[in-house]
Amino acid sequence: MQCSCGQTDSNSKISLQIKEKTDKHPCFSVEVHHKYARMHLPVAPKCNISCKYCNRKFDCLNESRPGVTSEILSPQQALEKFKLVKDNMEYLSVVGIAGPGDALANWQETKTAIQLIQAVDREIIFCLSTNGLKLPELAEEIVDLEVNHVTVTVNSLTPEIGAEIYNYINYKGERHTGLKAAQILIDNQLRGIELLAKKEVLVKVNIVMIEGINDHHIPAIVRKVKELGAFITNIMPLIPASGTQFETHRPTSTVKLNEMRRVCQEELQQMFHCQQCRADAIGLLGKDVANQFRQNKKAV
Ligand code: CLF
Ligand code: SF4
Numbered sequence: 001m002q003c004s005c006g007q008t009d010s011n012s013k014i015s016l017q018i019k020e021k022t023d024k025h026p027c028f029s030v031e032v033h034h035k036y037a038r039m040h041l042p043v044a045p046k047c048n049i050s051c052k053y054c055n056r057k058f059d060c061l062n063e064s065r066p067g068v069t070s071e072i073l074s075p076q077q078a079l080e081k082f083k084l085v086k087d088n089m090e091y092l093s094v095v096g097i098a099g100p101g102d103a104l105a106n107w108q109e110t111k112t113a114i115q116l117i118q119a120v121d122r123e124i125i126f127c128l129s130t131n132g133l134k135l136p137e138l139a140e141e142i143v144d145l146e147v148n149h150v151t152v153t154v155n156s157l158t159p160e161i162g163a164e165i166y167n168y169i170n171y172k173g174e175r176h177t178g179l180k181a182a183q184i185l186i187d188n189q190l191r192g193i194e195l196l197a198k199k200e201v202l203v204k205v206n207i208v209m210i211e212g213i214n215d216h217h218i219p220a221i222v223r224k225v226k227e228l229g230a231f232i233t234n235i236m237p238l239i240p241a242s243g244t245q246f247e248t249h250r251p252t253s254t255v256k257l258n259e260m261r262r263v264c265q266e267e268l269q270q271m272f273h274c275q276q277c278r279a280d281a282i283g284l285l286g287k288d289v290a291n292q293f294r295q296n297k298k299a300v
Contacts, residue, residue: 013230014139016150018200024093026285027284028149028202033273038094038127039085039282041078042070043104043113045099048130049185050167052245053208053238059279060099062153062206063129066241068282070100071294075112082117085282085293086124098151099279100128104138114145124148129206133185135168136190143199150196151234152189154208154221155214159183163212167245190228197229204271205230209252209260210238222264234260234271 013186014022026033047054058066075083086092095117097103103110114126128142129151142150156162162182169181176184193203205225209215222233237252261270275285285288 001127015200018202021148022202025125025127025149027127027151027234027271027274028204030273031269033285034097034276035091035284036136037089037091037282038096039082039089039199039275040070040096040098040110040279041073041081042100042112042176042280043073043075044279045072045101046104046105047099047101047131047167048133048171049102049180049181051131052165052167053210053241053245053249054114056241057243058099058100058284060098060129060131060147061097061241062131062208063151063276064100065276068278069182069190070278071101073113075109075116078113078133079116079120081293082124083120086121091284092124094125094127094149096127096129096278098127102133103128104130104134106261107134107138111141111145113146117144118144127151129153131150131185132189132192133171134188136188136195139192139195139199139201142196147201149204150200151206152193153206153208154186154189154193154225155208155210156182157186157190157221157224158217159186161214161217162186163252165210166206186257190224190246193230194228197231203230205233207233207235208238209235209257209258210246211250211252215252215256215260218260219264219267226268230268230272232269233264234274235264236274236276239276256257 024036026036126147127149132152159179159182168177237257240246240249
């Protein structure tokens with residue numbers, strides 16, 4: 001595993017309080033990913049968009065690799081699981097909500113789980129991962145909830161490329177497809193990133209690199225999200241999942257992926273140590289111990 005992270009001036013823009021938290025976040029701070037652990041709470045099963053590389057039998061591919069499904073927990077079960085893990089893992093620093101669907105498409109469950117845990121632990125860092133569709137409407141609540149780390153997946157800046165990646169979105173009671181769906185999604189992602197960054201939330205932007213579809217466009221995405229205030233980008237490979245429209249698409253080569261990360265590192269710090277975790281991952285990145293804590297398995 002290659003661990004390298006181009007340091008830019010992103011770090012200098014954050015307050016001491018947020019920096020202290022970020023220094024214990026294994027995804028946002030490369031130096032500590034062998035030291036601090038995160039646990040994901042799979043309280044978010046639904047999704048409000050359809051990515052062409054997604055098979056809903058798996059976890060959200062914007063943050064995970066295909067081939068696994070996670071158990072689903074209610075917010076109360078999530079609290080119990082947090083307490084159990086915290087009691088057994090003193091280096092646990094982050095609670096993340098990364099699916100198995102979209103954290104914001106299940107906002108009540110996500111919010112309740114966070115509030116229940118905050119009532120018993122004021123030190124733990126919260127982290128959310130989302131496709132960004134609901135970000136503009138929920139950014140203020142996220143800030144009020146004192147969530148300081150959010151990941152948004154942005155695969156395109158243009159509706160033409162977006163329409164090659166997304167089938168549809170469900171937005172405000174309506175389903176949109178094609179160019180319109182992609183345009184709404186992109187607009188909301190970009191507006192949401194800007195809103196969060198202005199409120200000192202550290203935004204990581206995940207980009208799924210799909211050869212022949214959006215690979216040439218990735219440096220432009222990185223430039224744009226940097227301009228909007230993103231802290232770091234995480235370029236991830238497409239791993240074609242069975243049963244999806246990208247099933248037979250060529251997987252993104254590691255060589256090309258790392259080359260793209262190096263190019264983009266000139267612009268903004270890059271994540272090289274992502275493990276494409278599952279939505280119920282627990283432990284140090286790359287040393288998952290979720291099995292030790294799993295109780296009630298349930299397919300998505
Ligand atoms: Fe989880 Fe994601 Fe928060 Fe990390 S994972 S919600 S930012 S606490 Fe990390 Fe895992 Fe990569 Fe995600 S290694 S898939 S980047
Ligand atoms: Fe699947 Fe995640 Fe895309 Fe939703 S956002 S369709 S869960 S990959």
